[in-house]
Amino acid sequence: MRRYRLAAVAVLGMAVVLLGVLFVGNINGNLVYFLTPDEALAQRADFADDRRFQIGGLVQQDSAESTPDGLRFIVVSGTEPGAAAVPVAYEGSPAQLFRPGIGVVLEGSWNGETFDADTMIVKHDENYRAPDADPTPAPGSAP
Amino acid sequence: MISPRTEAPRPLLQALELTRKDLRLEVRAGEALLVTAPFGGVALLLVPLAVGTDVPMLRSVGSGMYWAVVLLFGVLITLRQSAVDAPQQVELLRLTGIHPAVQLLGRAGANAVLLLAFELAVLPVAVIVYDPPLNNWPWLVLVLPLVAIGLAVLGTLAGALTQGLAGRTTLGPLLVVPLALPLLLAATQTAEATRYGRPPWNWLALLLLVDLVAALAVVLSARSLEEGS
Amino acid sequence: MRPLSRHLSTVAVLAMATGLAVALTAPPDQLQGNLQRLMYVHVPAAWLAYLSFAITFGASVGWLWKRKARLDRLAAASAEVGVFFTGLTIVLGSVWGKPVWGVWWTWDPRLVTTALMFFVYLGYLALRRATLDPTVRARRAAVFGVLAFGQVPVVHMSVIWWRALHQPPTVLRPGDPSIDHWMLAALVLNVLAFTAVYAVLLRSRIRLAADEEALAAAQDAATADLAGAAVTAPDYGRRTEPDV
Numbered sequence: 001m002r003r004y005r006l007a008a009v010a011v012l013g014m015a016v017v018l019l020g021v022l023f024v025g026n027i028n029g030n031l032v033y034f035l036t037p038d039e040a041l042a043q044r045a046d047f048a049d050d051r052r053f054q055i056g057g058l059v060q061q062d063s064a065e066s067t068p069d070g071l072r073f074i075v076v077s078g079t080e081p082g083a084a085a086v087p088v089a090y091e092g093s094p095a096q097l098f099r100p101g102i103g104v105v106l107e108g109s110w111n112g113e114t115f116d117a118d119t120m121i122v123k124h125d126e127n128y129r130a131p132d133a134d135p136t137p138a139p140g141s142a143p
Numbered sequence: 144m145i146s147p148r149t150e151a152p153r154p155l156l157q158a159l160e161l162t163r164k165d166l167r168l169e170v171r172a173g174e175a176l177l178v179t180a181p182f183g184g185v186a187l188l189l190v191p192l193a194v195g196t197d198v199p200m201l202r203s204v205g206s207g208m209y210w211a212v213v214l215l216f217g218v219l220i221t222l223r224q225s226a227v228d229a230p231q232q233v234e235l236l237r238l239t240g241i242h243p244a245v246q247l248l249g250r251a252g253a254n255a256v257l258l259l260a261f262e263l264a265v266l267p268v269a270v271i272v273y274d275p276p277l278n279n280w281p282w283l284v285l286v287l288p289l290v291a292i293g294l295a296v297l298g299t300l301a302g303a304l305t306q307g308l309a310g311r312t313t314l315g316p317l318l319v320v321p322l323a324l325p326l327l328l329a330a331t332q333t334a335e336a337t338r339y340g341r342p343p344w345n346w347l348a349l350l351l352l353v354d355l356v357a358a359l360a361v362v363l364s365a366r367s368l369e370e371g372s
Numbered sequence: 373m374r375p376l377s378r379h380l381s382t383v384a385v386l387a388m389a390t391g392l393a394v395a396l397t398a399p400p401d402q403l404q405g406n407l408q409r410l411m412y413v414h415v416p417a418a419w420l421a422y423l424s425f426a427i428t429f430g431a432s433v434g435w436l437w438k439r440k441a442r443l444d445r446l447a448a449a450s451a452e453v454g455v456f457f458t459g460l461t462i463v464l465g466s467v468w469g470k471p472v473w474g475v476w477w478t479w480d481p482r483l484v485t486t487a488l489m490f491f492v493y494l495g496y497l498a499l500r501r502a503t504l505d506p507t508v509r510a511r512r513a514a515v516f517g518v519l520a521f522g523q524v525p526v527v528h529m530s531v532i533w534w535r536a537l538h539q540p541p542t543v544l545r546p547g548d549p550s551i552d553h554w555m556l557a558a559l560v561l562n563v564l565a566f567t568a569v570y571a572v573l574l575r576s577r578i579r580l581a582a583d584e585e586a587l588a589a590a591q592d593a594a595t596a597d598l599a600g601a602a603v604t605a606p607d608y609g610r611r612t613e614p615d616v
Contacts, residue, residue: 004154008362011355018352022345033480033535046339056535095474097403105537121473126539128408128551130399300519304512308502317495318516321488322523364515367436370508 034105038077038084040115049110055086056105056123064100075104075115087114095122154245161241161249165224166256172227175220175257180264183216187268198274205273206334212269213262214294214320214327220261221254221298222315225306233306237369244365247299251361254295255288262287279337286333289350293326296357303361303368325353384572387565391558398558410468412558416566417461418486424454424570425493425524432517435510441585444510447517449577451496453570458490473537481530482538489527492520506585 034056035043047053057075064073070091077083079101088106098104103125108117152160169175190208191201236246270277301319305311329350333343391412401408431447434440465483466476477483496516503509531540542551543559551559 008359011359015352015355015359018348018355021348022352033537056537096471099403102403119475121475121478121537123537124404124472124539126542126550128411128542128555129402130552130554304499304516305502310498310502314495314498314502317491317498321491321495324484324488360519364519367511367515370511 036077036084037075037086040086041084044110047110049112052107052109054105054107055088055115055117056103057086058103059098059100060085061100064098070094071098073100075106088117089114090117090120092118092120095120097122097124154242157241158245158249158252161236161246162252162256165250165253168224168227169253169257174223176260176264179216179220179223180261183212183261183265184268186212186216187265187272191272201273202275205269205275207331208273209265209269209275210290210327210330212265213258213290213330214323215316216265217258217261217291217294218298218301218316218319218323219312220257221295221319222302222305222312224250224254224257225299225302226311228306230307233370242365243369244362247303247361247365248358250302251292251296251299251358254298255292258291258295259288262291275334276338279334282333282337282343285347286330286350289347289354290326290330293350293354293357294323296354296361297323300357300361300364303365325349329353380568380575381572384565384568387561387568391562391565394558394561398555399552401555404472407468407471408555410464411555412562414461414464414468415559416563417457417464419563420457420566420570421454421461421489422524422528423567424450424457424574425489425521427574428454428496428517429521429524432514432521435514436518439510441506441510444506444513445578445581446574447513448500449574449581451493451517452577453573455490455493455497457570458486458493462486462490478537480537481534482527482536485523485527485530489523492523496520 034054037055037057040047040053040055055075057077058079060074060076064071066072067089070089071094072087072089074085074087076085089111090106090108095104098120103123105121105123106115106117107119107121108115110116187208194200194204237243269275297319298315301315302311304318305315308314329346333346336343336346395409395412398409398412400406427450428447431443431450435443435447462483469478470476496513499516500509500513503512528541530536531538543556
């Protein structure tokens with residue numbers, strides 16, 4: 001029986017190694033809930049104009065303007081200058097908490113250089129602040 | 144079945160012998176391939192009628208539908224074997240002194256063979272009805288057995304947990320199908336990854352990991368699950 | 373025993389009342405406004421789900437080791453309470469998600485893994501319900517209770533391992549909690565209050581299970597008496613598993 005116990009330990013070791021490979025490897029990159037704007041631009045060739053996917057980023061300051069059937073704005077990967085930016089044409093009424101600077105996840109597909117979205121989910125971060133409790137960098141603080 | 148000899152056969156041979164027993168029973172009854180496989184085919188045929196027979200859409204959901212049917216109906220096949228075990232058979236196996244882990248692994252082996260056969264039987268139906276892109280077919284040679292093994296081991300575990308219960312054919316799937324989600328994801332994402340020209344090694348590693356972890360869970364819990372312990 | 377339990381219920385009621393008062397008076401969130409107050413019930417409910425499944429896991433391991441009926445009752449009661457609070461977490465999260473995210477449900481890793489956890493433990497309860505013999509039930513439930521717990525850490529880590537819509541942990545993380553301290557106090561108070569309620573529920577469920585077992589034993593004894601001493605019923609009904 002000892003040989004079989006050894007085999008069980010070997011299987012356990014293999015499982016641990018595989019788990020490590022999966023964590024180091026890019027499995028999280030293959031199954032993601034949304035792509036960031038820089039990833040979306042880098043993988044532009046994979047996504048034909050009719051292939052739907054989700055894109056998630058921050059709404060750029062002063063980029064939102066309303067159109068007859070929705071909104072136009074730019075989502076960026078980060079706040080630093082030079083971050084990847086994707087122009088978005090959103091069709092529908094914006095989510096309740098939509099504002100410049102907030103995180104959004106949009107569902108839709110490429111249309112040339114712009115991203116045509118028809119579903120918007122506002123991504124709330126893990127920070128909770130009382131109004132006027134401390135000076136915050138978040139703009140447009142009055143709801 | 145057991146030839147008279149002075150020394151007990153090695154555990155691996157015992158497991159193989161148990162696998163052969165289960166397969167021989169299936170050959171006589173024909174339950175998995177003559178009943179469950181046609182039922183899976185019917186499911187594949189009905190879904191397009193429910194969601195609309197839009198050819199490009201069906202082409203894109205075909206591989207996902209196939210794997211969902213394999214998962215849901217494959218569990219029934221794995222539970223079939225423990226359902227036909229009479230109490231006396233279980234008792235006899237225990238009296239022969241075969242280690243419970245060997246019993247379960249033998250059953251898992253038979254289940255894996257049956258599931259692979261089931262996958263191969265349903266595959267043509269999915270191809271004909273949905274016409275999914277098939278340029279990635281060589282990967283199926285790896286994915287089909289890995290999914291069959293993982294589902295077989297999980298189903299064997301559910302069969303052992305529900306052995307002898309009245310509601311086992313509905314209870315067993317409830318126990319196993321949520322835990323089989325990584326198998327479903329890996330199988331469908333392999334197709335997705337190869338469609339865009341990326342080798343799906345990560346997903347194959349995930350399948351292998353699920354197989355190994357499930358096998359370990361069976362081996363480690365077999366002793367505790369043995370009746371009368 | 374008796375006065376202690378009465379105190380526990382009083383403590384739970386008082387803690388819930390205080391928790392509710394603080395949750396309603398804490399400052400609203402800068403962005404979400406009053407919607408954020410749902411956090412004071414959603415997070416404690418999720419915490420209780422983790423806690424009760426962890427206790428089921430511990431009691432299952434304990435049963436496999438010591439074979440005490442008490443541990444089996446503890447595992448069962450805890451899983452039942454845990455399933456209730458997992459369901460409550462999902463419903464409350466959904467109610468919060470509709471106004472804030474804009475959807476009731478989305479295919480986010482945290483949401484999917486939580487739903488799976490809910491169904492797996494529903495399966496655990498169904499397994500217990502389907503098994504009639506107490507020893508067989510305890511053994512199988514203990515094995516499944518140990519195996520099923522493997523996914524609970526995945527639920528908690530899902531927001532860190534995968535890119536998710538659900539916010540990452542605010543409090544249970546290294547460093548300073550990224551939350552206003554007044555809100556944090558309200559959250560902690562509510563977590564404590566929910567834990568007290570959990571203790572009350574767990575205790576009454578364990579007592580109920582013990583009473584049910586006593587009743588079944590008494591009924592068995594009564595029917596055995598009816599048959600009289602001369603005619604004894606064959607003993608392969610309740611006490612021994614027929615297929616063992």
